[in-house]
Amino acid sequence: MHGFFEQETQKEHVVLTMGDMTKPEPLLARIHSECLTGDGLFSLRCDCGAQLQAALHKIAQVGRGAVFYLRQEGRGIGLLNKIKAYHLQDAGADTVEANEALGFGADMRKYDLLKPMLEHFGVKQLRLMTNNPRKIQALREIGIDVVERLAHETGRNPHNQKYLDTKKGKLGHMFEGSQSESEE
Numbered sequence: 018m019h020g021f022f023e024q025e026t027q028k029e030h031v032v033l034t035m036g037d038m039t040k041p042e043p044l045l046a047r048i049h050s051e052c053l054t055g056d057g058l059f060s061l062r063c064d065c066g067a068q069l070q071a072a073l074h075k076i077a078q079v080g081r082g083a084v085f086y087l088r089q090e091g092r093g094i095g096l097l098n099k100i101k102a103y104h105l106q107d108a109g110a111d112t113v114e115a116n117e118a119l120g121f122g123a124d125m126r127k128y129d130l131l132k133p134m135l136e137h138f139g140v141k142q143l144r145l146m147t148n149n150p151r152k153i154q155a156l157r158e159i160g161i162d163v164v165e166r167l168a169h170e171t172g173r174n175p176h177n178q179k180y181l182d183t184k185k186g187k188l189g190h191m192f193e194g195s196q197s198e199s200e201e
């Protein structure tokens with residue numbers, strides 16, 4: 018477990034690694050955005066907790082990889098604003114509309130910090146577990162080489178249907194309807 022301090026935001030980030038990071042082969046990785054409710058409190062409103070668990074499971078299976086756990090709660094709007102967004106969602110808004118009603122963009126995350134983090138480990142190429150094309154695009158724009166995308170679909174349940182439909186419909190997430198290897 019490696020800790021990183023980000024001057025700009027004063028946030029502490031964490032990377033969990035397994036296996037030899039110095040090998041030249043592309044690294045199996047999950048870039049996970051903090052979700053206290055899903056990751057730590059077992060909320061079923063989103064798929065974050067299941068995705069985190071599936072990523073750890075996959076890395077353990079493969080024997081080499083890393084989870085970059087970035088403290089970008091609520092797609093970067095913070096926990097208290099996410100709670101406000103949840104109230105708006107309970108009144109009918111989807112996740113994007115709720116963010117916008119609060120004066121934020123749909124996704125306020127930044128990934129610049131990953132550059133020095135990857136450099137610290139000497140990692141040059143990633144095999145990334147994600148369904149989010151905008152995340153891959155954002156990473157490429159800051160010069161991070163994502164050589165492969167691995168579908169990361171898991172955690173669908175009756176409570177997060179609308180949330181996942183909004184990710185697919187408005188945020189462009191690539192859901193093919195399959196679930197993760199751990200559930201197949």
Ligand SMILES: Nc1nc2c(ncn2[C@@H]2O[C@H](COP(=O)(O)OP(=O)(O)OP(=O)(O)O)[C@@H](O)[C@H]2O)c(=O)[nH]1
Nearest residue numbers: 050051052063089090091092099102112147148149
């Ligand atoms: N603002 C807001 N953020 C949310 C909501 N539900 C989950 N999040 C945050 O969304 C982030 C996860 O982003 P997602 O869009 O679910 O997934 P992703 O990381 O972009 O894409 P994947 O790599 O495919 O998982 C976490 O920071 C969560 O806290 C919500 O209703 N509103």
Ligand SMILES: [Zn+2]
Nearest residue numbers: 052055063065
């Ligand atoms: Zn979540």
